[in-house]
Amino acid sequence: MIQGNTPVPTADFYVGSVLAPEDLKFRGPFISDLWEALQSHHVLLKAPRRCGKTSVMEHLRHFPQHGYSVIYQNVQDLSHPADFLLAILDNFRDAHPDLFHSLVNGWKSVTAWLPKAEVLDFGEFKMKFREHEQDYREHWRQHGEALFAQLRSLNRPILIIVDELPDMLLNLRQEDPKLLRDFLSWFRDKRCDPAPKRDSVRWLLGGSINISSTLDAMSLLDRINDLEDMPLPELTPLQIESFVTDMFDERRVTYEKEVPVRLRELLGRPIPLFLQMLTLNLYRSWRLQPRKLKVADVEAEFALFITSTAAQDKLQHYYTRLAKYYKEPALSQAHAVLNHLCLADESGASRGTLTNLVDSLVPGGKLLPTHERKRLFLQLMRDLENDFYVTEQQPDRYGFASGIMKAWRRKHYA
Ligand SMILES: Nc1ncnc2c1ncn2[C@@H]1O[C@H](COP(=O)(O)OP(=O)(O)OP(=O)(O)O)[C@@H](O)[C@H]1O
Numbered sequence: 309m310i311q312g313n314t315p316v317p318t319a320d321f322y323v324g325s326v327l328a329p330e331d332l333k334f335r336g337p338f339i340s341d342l343w344e345a346l347q348s349h350h351v352l353l354k355a356p357r358r359c360g361k362t363s364v365m366e367h368l369r370h371f372p373q374h375g376y377s378v379i380y381q382n383v384q385d386l387s388h389p390a391d392f393l394l395a396i397l398d399n400f401r402d403a404h405p406d407l408f409h410s411l412v413n414g415w416k417s418v419t420a421w422l423p424k425a426e427v428l429d430f431g432e433f434k435m436k437f438r439e440h441e442q443d444y445r446e447h448w449r450q451h452g453e454a455l456f457a458q459l460r461s462l463n464r465p466i467l468i469i470v471d472e473l474p475d476m477l478l479n480l481r482q483e484d485p486k487l488l489r490d491f492l493s494w495f496r497d498k499r500c501d502p503a504p505k506r507d508s509v510r511w512l513l514g515g516s517i518n519i520s521s522t523l524d525a526m527s528l529l530d531r532i533n534d535l536e537d538m539p540l541p542e543l544t545p546l547q548i549e550s551f552v553t554d555m556f557d558e559r560r561v562t563y564e565k566e567v568p569v570r571l572r573e574l575l576g577r578p579i580p581l582f583l584q585m586l587t588l589n590l591y592r593s594w595r596l597q598p599r600k601l602k603v604a605d606v607e608a609e610f611a612l613f614i615t616s617t618a619a620q621d622k623l624q625h626y627y628t629r630l631a632k633y634y635k636e637p638a639l640s641q642a643h644a645v646l647n648h649l650c651l652a653d654e655s656g657a658s659r660g661t662l663t664n665l666v667d668s669l670v671p672g673g674k675l676l677p678t679h680e681r682k683r684l685f686l687q688l689m690r691d692l693e694n695d696f697y698v699t700e701q702q703p704d705r706y707g708f709a710s711g712i713m714k715a716w717r718r719k720h721y722a
């Protein structure tokens with residue numbers, strides 16, 4: 309918005325934090341789709357890191373529709389079902405203190421010790437629950453049953469948003485694979501009975517890593533097959549260019565018309581965080597030295613960005629997370645594929661070349677039957693694609709998904 313001669317920026321730059329709902333652009337249609345899907349399903353919201361999942365969740369929480377009371381809970385660091393249930397309960401108390409007494413009404417193991425809600429501080433409910441129910445972990449199922457029953461007895465729409473659930477599932481697997489199985493089975497049964505259409509409670513489960521292949525490898529994929537898959541859409545070329553144009557125009561930045569296009573090209577498959585960071589850097593460079601920004605300025609800022617500590621902080625994660633989620637030999641194979649692709653030109657690399665590379669890293673590789681080697685190769689590429697590292701840019705040709713990640717990897721690790 310521009311008032312008189314004074315530009316008044318309508319949207320701030322965000323370089324890592326969750327967007328305030330009023331600054332969230334481009335997600336309107338997707339948010340409508342989400343609310344619609346939630347009418348009759350529980351939903352799995354998927355997207356790679358730094359693409360805007362939490363911002364969308366925050367929007368749902370801030371502007372609930374259809375009379376829902378919303379709870380948002382990040383469960384990234386939790387490693388036990390009891391802590392998961394308790395976190396939701398605790399959060400409910402903090403987010404909806406007015407409803408909380410109705411929620412626990414008749415729930416003896418809580419009302420026996422619960423003081424008036426107003427007396428509790430934020431987060432205090434959880435502590436008190438643990439104090440009074442010292443074996444709460446052992447009896448997680450029983451508490452879970454009670455929580456579901458109490459939520460349903462409220463008889464009003466409740467939406468529970470759980471962020472980073474796949475991380476919690478991996479934590480569970482690490483602690484005790486049986487606990488993961490038990491929890492997934494129990495949680496699915498509870499979600500599905502009654503069917504969502506006849507239930508007042510909805511779950512929106514989200515995460516930034518691809519849990520499917522992990523669950524598949526444990527034959528547990530059917531434990532989440534009731535969820536409606538809703539991948540967060542990628543920003544379109546037009547949206548990216550309009551983001552740059554709006555941010556510049558609102559700040560009266562002058563630029564050649566090719567500038568937004570070049571920025572989009574350099575980004576490759578767009579990760580919104582990097583779009584924000586590059587646009588902000590260009591804006592700062594213009595503010596320092598007002599001029600008409602040119603394509604050469606975009607290229608110079610891109611090169612500077614790749615070597616900056618800000619980029620290092622944000623990008624290192626994409627490197628180290630491989631070790632967390634990929635087991636050998638897939639880990640070495642993934643690194644080999646990415647090292648090869650970051651050195652390739654824009655046409656990427658052929659499936660044949662990558663198959664040979666991957667084969668050479670299979671222990672006893674050449675001894676495996678061809679169809680088995682092919683299966684393992686395709687699985688690796690599918691995981692790398694789902695995790696946003698690579699893309700099949702033409703049939704049988706792969707390339708790096710993000711231009712920034714490609715340039716950064718070439719600089720630091722190839
Ligand atoms: N709609 C959008 N428009 C522009 N930039 C966005 C948008 N959504 C997200 N971003 C950018 O992405 C960054 C991360 O957003 P957010 O935390 O919502 O993503 P996330 O997918 O939850 O990330 P993480 O995987 O780290 O949990 C924001 O700080 C902002 O730079």
Ligand SMILES: [Mg+2]
Pocket residue numbers: 361362363471
């Ligand atoms: Mg997030």
